[in-house]
Amino acid sequence: DIQMTQSPSSLSASVGDRVTITCRASQNIRKYLNWYQQKPGEAPRLLIYGTSTLQSGVPSRFSGSGSGTDFTLTISSLQPEDFATYFCQQSYSTPPITFGQGTRLEIK
Amino acid sequence: QVQLQQWGAGLLKPSETLSLTCAVTGVSFSSHYWSWIRQSPGKGLEWIGEINHTGSTNYNPSLKSRVTMSVDTSTKQFSLNLSSVTAADMAVYYCARGRHIAVVTPIHWFDPWGQGTLVTVSS
Numbered sequence: 307d308i309q310m311t312q313s314p315s316s317l318s319a320s321v322g323d324r325v326t327i328t329c330r331a332s333q334n335i336r337k338y339l340n341w342y343q344q345k346p347g348e349a350p351r352l353l354i355y356g357t358s359t360l361q362s363g364v365p366s367r368f369s370g371s372g373s374g375t376d377f378t379l380t381i382s383s384l385q386p387e388d389f390a391t392y393f394c395q396q397s398y399s400t401p402p403i404t405f406g407q408g409t410r411l412e413i414k
Numbered sequence: 415q416v417q418l419q420q421w422g423a424g425l426l427k428p429s430e431t432l433s434l435t436c437a438v439t440g441v442s443f444s445s446h447y448w449s450w451i452r453q454s455p456g457k458g459l460e461w462i463g464e465i466n467h468t469g470s471t472n473y474n475p476s477l478k479s480r481v482t483m484s485v486d487t488s489t490k491q492f493s494l495n496l497s498s499v500t501a502a503d504m505a506v507y508y509c510a511r512g513r514h515i516a517v518v519t520p521i522h523w524f525d526p527w528g529q530g531t532l533v534t535v536s537s
Contacts (some may be wrong), residue, residue: 340523349508349527350459356521393459397513397522402474405459 308399312406318414323384327409329377329394338398341379345390416441420509420528426535432496436509443490447512450494454505464512499535506530
């Protein structure tokens with residue numbers, strides 16, 4: 307199985323900050339990497355697919371980049387509604403599809 | 415818009431079979447694969463498997479021996495059975511729309527998700 311490792315596991319930031327979350331795959335997954343946002347008590351919501359394509363309705367302050375084994379999710383200017391947990395997910399080598407352990411983004 | 419509504423028993427005893435069903439509205443049922451994913455504090459998000467309208471399945475090898483998925487195209491519903499549950503199976507279980515059936519590349523994401531069902535295993 308491909309292991310997905312996110313860093314940091316948690317992060318404190320302020321409204322207006324630029325934030326970057328990293329996801330590393332245990333082997334080359336080319337660009338088959340997706341990002342999700344999850345708020346407490348809710349299901350995950352797709353933000354970005356194929357490394358860098360924003361899902362419809364997702365604000366443009368979210369962006370994704372990377373390829374191979376190293377990927378990043380960037381939020382250019384944090385808004386109050388962005389405080390949540392973020393997950394990466396690979397689909398290159400399946401089964402199984404695997405997820406990162408999550409990065410919890412908290413208000414400083 | 416696409417909506418997934420799921421239901422099933424939330425409290426099980428060890429060795430019982432978990433059964434969940436997910437109903438799809440707002441999209442062609444035959445155009446996608448449909449997945450089950452679970453989330454627990456210990457294991458995080460874990461993909462359980464997927465099924466399409468023909469009943470073709472792909473399962474997570476770690477759960478394959480205990481998982482059965484089925485589909486009812488007449489009602490646009492798909493179901494998950496997980497046998498011989500233990501405390502390790504306690505999680506929130508989600509259904510989700512997966513990859514388009516015609517896609518041949520590995521691109522595969524989940525959107526949208528059902529509301530989730532908390533499954534507790536206790537004697």
